[in-house]
Amino acid sequence: MGAVHMYCIQSILARHRYSLDRRHNPGLIGGVSNRHICEGFTMHVLVCEDDELIASGIVAGLTAQGLTVEHVATASAARAMLKVAEFDVMVLDLGLPDEDGLKLLQQLRHQGLELPVLILTARDSVTDRVDGLQAGADDYLLKPFDLRELAARLHTLLRRVAGRSVNLIEHGALTYDPSSRETTLAGQPVDLSRREQSLLQALLHNRGRVLSTEQLKDSVYGFNDELESNALNVHIHHLRRKLGNGIVETVRGLGYRLGPADGGEESK
Numbered sequence: 001m002g003a004v005h006m007y008c009i010q011s012i013l014a015r016h017r018y019s020l021d022r023r024h025n026p027g028l029i030g031g032v033s034n035r036h037i038c039e040g041f042t043m044h045v046l047v048c049e050d051d052e053l054i055a056s057g058i059v060a061g062l063t064a065q066g067l068t069v070e071h072v073a074t075a076s077a078a079r080a081m082l083k084v085a086e087f088d089v090m091v092l093d094l095g096l097p098d099e100d101g102l103k104l105l106q107q108l109r110h111q112g113l114e115l116p117v118l119i120l121t122a123r124d125s126v127t128d129r130v131d132g133l134q135a136g137a138d139d140y141l142l143k144p145f146d147l148r149e150l151a152a153r154l155h156t157l158l159r160r161v162a163g164r165s166v167n168l169i170e171h172g173a174l175t176y177d178p179s180s181r182e183t184t185l186a187g188q189p190v191d192l193s194r195r196e197q198s199l200l201q202a203l204l205h206n207r208g209r210v211l212s213t214e215q216l217k218d219s220v221y222g223f224n225d226e227l228e229s230n231a232l233n234v235h236i237h238h239l240r241r242k243l244g245n246g247i248v249e250t251v252r253g254l255g256y257r258l259g260p261a262d263g264g265e266e267s268k
């Protein structure tokens, strides 16, 4: 860990110098000038990183790339900053002095933060990366990293988010990704069958509306599917078991609807 850290700092400092050189000669890299990269738009970046050397490297590097950067060193400062200013993207270190970066991210996502987030991490196991993405990160970069790569990824992230037609659906501690059909509860992946996914999707898409048994069957089953009797009840039962009882509300005599956000959290 110590060696990685040292290498990281050296790498950052080397890049820092490189970026500073570049500032005096913007055409240096690949013939692409800073202005060209962010034409007509200044990206506002929040950097949450407690290591001063790394942070100053990032700030200098991204600023040299033409981005506007705010730096905070703690999770609580990040929260405060997000309340008072608008950002286009956030760079988040996972090892923060007051709180784990992943916890911060999860919490911000639950509160409805839609800002794209790139996590910086020295934790390089697959599990850590998966955890980060499941906590709501849009991308990650392992330390040590190249500042130009960081800037390039931030731009890519913004483009991707801007062009994203289907957004992650959030409901309390629950998230559902319509494109991948992945479900998480409090940041943890939940394994749902195809039927359960369809059922959940139908409920999420009809927030506040009561769906009849027939309507739900139509969403869950294809025309050619053979229907076992009582099958819908079985899927609802499974969904409640996996996501909490409150996820599906029975409306007597009418059908079902999505329960209130966080209604089933404690019964997970």
Ligand code: CA
Binding pocket: 049, 050, 051, 093, 094, 095, 096
């Ligand atoms: Ca740190």
